[in-house]
Amino acid sequence: MYTRIFTLICCSLVTTIAMGASYKLNLLTENNPPFNMSTTGKKFAREEKVDGLATVILREMCKRAQITCTFTLRFPWSKILEQAQTKPGYAIYTTVRTPEREPNFKWVGPITRNDWIFVAKTDSSIEIKNLDDAKKLRVGGYKGDAKAKFLESKGFSLITSLQDQRLLDKLNKGQIDVWATSDPAGPQLAQKHNVPVKKVFIIQRKDLYLAVNKQVPDEIIDKLQKAYEKMAQEGVVKQIEERFLQ
Numbered sequence: 001m002y003t004r005i006f007t008l009i010c011c012s013l014v015t016t017i018a019m020g021a022s023y024k025l026n027l028l029t030e031n032n033p034p035f036n037m038s039t040t041g042k043k044f045a046r047e048e049k050v051d052g053l054a055t056v057i058l059r060e061m062c063k064r065a066q067i068t069c070t071f072t073l074r075f076p077w078s079k080i081l082e083q084a085q086t087k088p089g090y091a092i093y094t095t096v097r098t099p100e101r102e103p104n105f106k107w108v109g110p111i112t113r114n115d116w117i118f119v120a121k122t123d124s125s126i127e128i129k130n131l132d133d134a135k136k137l138r139v140g141g142y143k144g145d146a147k148a149k150f151l152e153s154k155g156f157s158l159i160t161s162l163q164d165q166r167l168l169d170k171l172n173k174g175q176i177d178v179w180a181t182s183d184p185a186g187p188q189l190a191q192k193h194n195v196p197v198k199k200v201f202i203i204q205r206k207d208l209y210l211a212v213n214k215q216v217p218d219e220i221i222d223k224l225q226k227a228y229e230k231m232a233q234e235g236v237v238k239q240i241e242e243r244f245l246q
Contacts, residue, residue, distance in 0.1 A: 023220055024068045027058060027210070028080040028092045031073060032164075032185050034244040035094050035112065035208065043075040053244040054094040054111050057228070057237060058210065061108075064230065065223040076162045078144045088215040094208035096146040106214055108224045110207030112241065115183040116147050117203060119171070122196035126177060134201065140167040140176035147180050147203065168195055184245060 029036040029050065031043060036052040038045035050071040062069035074080050084092035085104050094111055095101070118134060120126045128134050135156060141148035143160035151158060159176050161167050164186070170176045172195045179186065183199065190197040212221060231237050 022068075023217070024070065024089060025062070025212075025216065025220065026070050026072065026087075026090045028084055028090060029055065029071070029073050029094070030075060030077050030080065032094070032182070033188055034184060035114070036073065038073050043073075045073040047071055049073075053241060054208065056240050056244075057111055057231070058093060060231060060236065060240075061224050061227040064227040065220075067220060067223060076144075077142070084211060084213055086213075088213055091210055091212040091216070093210045095211050096206045097209050097211075098146050098149075100149070101146075101211065104214070105211035106216060106218070106221050107209050107211060108221060108228065109209035111210055111228065112208050112237075113206065114185070114208060115202050115205050116150075116180065117183045117186065117199050118178040118180055118201040119186055119190070119197040120178050120200045121171060121174075122198050124177070124198075124200075126200055128178075128201035131201075131203065134178060137177040138175070139178055139180055140170055141180040142167065146206075147182070150204070151180060164189055165193075168193060171195070171197070 031037050032052075034052055035054040036050070039049045039051050047070065050073045055071060058069065059071070080092055081095070084090045097107055118128060118139070126137065131154060139151065139156055139158050141151060141158040141160055142164060143162050148158055148160060158180070159170065161170070164181065167176070167179050167181070168190055171179045178200060180203065187197060187199070210224070228237070
């Protein structure tokens, strides 16, 4: 009897290891520095041309979990979010784990964290003490993302775009008063394009996750989660964050 139990355990372990080694997970993302970005600055990139804080963390996670992962950066966000939700073997990062998205994916993480913020031009006199104060302003937001949906659910009428660069341009030209973006991604983009901005309000602090298609086996989710937790314990995650957030 004990021999049979031992054999079953061994077979189960071999199956799990083999599944990790042979399973292919297609990871999708968008340009959202410093978390995810193309090394060329273009809207499409694959494999080594996809970089960023979260990308580096996920590459190491896949390596430790012995899972074959591919990395693709595409545009727009709404399309790759739908692809990850509907296609077996696909996942998307980095994304906020909202109540709306919760039942549509399996989740790994949090991979990293960021703040949702309002930014204004540095010379602006705008002061925001609470969320309702911002309703009086012309607010720009990325169409269809979690920040925009949250603000719309709170009664905001947003000026939207499918490109952060366009929203930054609108802010710079005075076509919007504040831009709903992420920290540090928004301020870093502004610095890159020599647009002086300042943070005027923290909307929410959010964790960012890897959202995985629900048909991906639980064993794969478990292996990735354990790999992340081990990396965090060893200080590897912190080292990667410090590299990109300097």
